[in-house]
Amino acid sequence: MAYQLQPLGALGDPTRRAIFERLAAGPRSVGELARHLPVSRPAVSQHLRVLKRVGLVKDRRVGTRRVYQLDPGGVERLRSYFDRFWNRALVAFKSAAEQAEKESQS
Amino acid sequence: MAYQLQPLGALGDPTRRAIFERLAAGPRSVGELARHLPVSRPAVSQHLRVLKRVGLVKDRRVGTRRVYQLDPGGVERLRSYFDRFWNRALVAFKSAAEQAEKESQS
DNA sequence: CCGATATGTAAGCCTATACTTACCGTAAGC
């Protein structure tokens, strides 16, 4: 919980989210990704570097191209992160409701 | 999926994440939150406005104070979002592994 | 009412960073 959880920092940018979501459909090369985005190819490269650094994507060489794909491990970390938060939110929500109940009675 | 999913944009900022995580421990007033953060109280107010706009927190008046808490609905949306991504990542990962397998055989 | 407490809002500054252009390295095909 004390983790900086940089993946969320990375997904804060809408272009990176677009890349992330496109990769959810399957592995893509850099050029393929850039072709469907309103930014230049170098920009996509830079975004991919960030996504890779925080463990959200992996890459491998295929000939002269470089194919990126989601890293299940990184996604799993985010999944469990929000799992915990959801549980805590429910608890907090419940006790808040009880609190309001008590106050309205008094 | 085509949703902009602004909550992730909101959680991109480390200070907002800190607020978000602190609220996971239970409802807090603005001043309480600011007291444990390295930024001014107005800054916290502004962050809370953003978090509220994207549906991650709710607030209610308590006397002269304003108490914020996590919005279970907003957290749930993020939870299911990454659930879907995790599943897709696994599928993509699996087929990529099979692809690599096939290539190594040929 | 009046002061104190708690918070939202406005205006302005300043830094982080997303983007572009230009360049370089590398693998593949003829």
Next chain:
DNA sequence: GCTTACGGTAAGTATAGGCTTACATATCGG
């Protein structure tokens, strides 16, 4: 080997947005 595609890197710019100070608003206690 030369050329052509593909992609990472560098340098420089420009804008978004996070922060502060100053001000406005509102509730409560006496």
